[in-house]
Amino acid sequence: MDDRDELRAWLIALRTPGLGPGGLRERLDAADGDIGKAVAQLQRHAAALGEPAQAWLAQPDEALLATDQAWLAEPSHRLLRCTEADFPPQLENIPQPPAALFVVGDASLLLYPQVAIVGARSASASGLVHARAFARALAQAGFAITSGMADGIDGAAHAAALDASAATLAVIATGPDRVYPRKHHALAQRIAAHGVLISEFPPGTAARADHFPRRNRIIAGLSLGTLVIEAGLRSGSLITARLAAEQGREVFALPGSIHNPLARGCHRLIRDGARLVESAAEIIETLAPAARMLGRELAARLQTEAGDEATRELVAKSGAGSSRDRFGYGEYTEYCGLLSELGYDAVTLDELVQRTGQSAAALSSMLLMLELDARIESLPGNRYQRLPDAD
Incomplete structure (x- = not known):
């Protein structure tokens, strides 16, 4: 099966009514990961999925498939499949893991250590200030910030x-070609250009109430921890x-005034076992071990699957090329150069x-990995120092 036929088979499977990600993954497992064989099996047993699926599998809508393929042909658009080496491993153990993701932007960011920041759409002025401050601090420490592009705290x-x-x-809870809420059109463009937009829904899919919980399980699954800033008792x-707690991830909640209705959800989370922060x-201190574990798992996964040129390039990009290094960066040139520039005297981020x-954001990410691997230590005043045994 050539690439074009394979892509078509994936799109047919993803649009099959009543199948869902769990059903598709089951078929893929039975077909040893071959999507062509999986679709053939679906067609043979389509009646079990109901009349809509039977009609679709017997005669897929070619115009709809052509629209999907045209969208995927655009620059920076991709269908990231669970059978690919760079599918995020942290999604493999969540309930109903997605079989594929429609991606706009830099798909490699899905492999970064992430913190989810979520909260009320109708956030207060102080809640928005806290969201910006925590996002900025966590980003400067090297974590990617993950959310749902909703109004308020997310945005x-x-x-x-x-x-x-x-x-x-x-x-997002729509197809990758749609923006919800519409007021975030400019924000979506910025994220697509400098980050990544992710959806498990095909192009053209409108927002629906049941899509948001499905989206939320991916937000929680991608992230090492979830921070809730302002949430009412009925907040999504x-x-x-x-979902984060059920997936074994850390949950953090910011306390607020007892007179603020948007603090009640956070207070309930804290009573139920979330970490008050x-x-x-x-957050950074708590998530350090999880970030270390993710780095090990990713390095091992990419090292095992580095059989073709594309995957070798991915290994090089991620720095997961050396098994002797806990984070996989090993002899990666940029890390070695950074250690050299650090020397053994304390130096500020601005000096680096x-x-x-390099940008402050890129350096912060590298410094976090070096600190977690006990190569450097961070000092007051946003300063860093190389440790004596970091050779």
């Missing part, structure tokens, strides 16, 4: 990460937090920007 967190020239990921952010430093010519 503020995305914008703060972009303003800090850091990575941000938006998981509580769904994200619950007052600073980004608490001048010495290396």
Whole structure:
């Protein structure tokens, strides 16, 4: 099966009514990952899925498939499939993991250590300030900021990460060609250009109430931890937090005034076991072991699957090329150069920007990985120092 036929088979499967990601993954497992064989099996047993699926599999809508293919042919558009080496491993163990994701932007960002920041759409002025501050601090520490591009807290967190020239990921509840809410059209363009938009829904899919919980499980699944900033007792952010907890991820909640209705959801989370946090430093310290584990898993996965040229390029890009290094960056040139520039005297981030010519966001990410691997230590005043045994 050539690439074009394979893509067509994937699109047919993803649009099959009543199948869902779990059903598609089951068929893929039975077909040893061959989507062509999986679709053939679906066609043979289509009656079990009901009349809509039977009609679709017997005669797919060619105009609809052509629209999907035209969208995917655009620059920076991609269908990221669970059978590919760079499909995010952190999604493999969530309930109903997606079989494929429609991606706009830099798909490699899905492999970054991420923190989800979610909260009320009708956030207060102070809530928006907190969202921006936490997003900026976490981004400067090297974490990518993940959210749902909703109004309020979500949008503020995305914008703060972009303003800090850091990575941000938006998981949306529509097709990848639609923007919801419409007021975030400019924000969506910024995220597509400097981050990544992600959807498990095909192009043309409109927003529906049941799509948002499905989106939330991906937000929680991609992230090492979820921070909730302002949420009412009926907030969808509580769904994200619950899913994160069920997936074994950390849940953080920012406390607020007892007189603020938007603090009640956070207070309930704290009573139910979420971590009360007052600073980004608490989140960074808590998530360090999880970031280390993700780095190991990713390095091992990419190293195992580095059989073709595309995957070798991905290994090089991710720095996952050396098994002797816990984070996989090994002899990666940029990390070695950064260690060299650090020397053994304390140096500020601004000085490193001048010495290396790299952005503060890129350096912050590298410094986080080096610190987690006990190669450097961070000091007050946004300063860093190389440890004596970091050779």
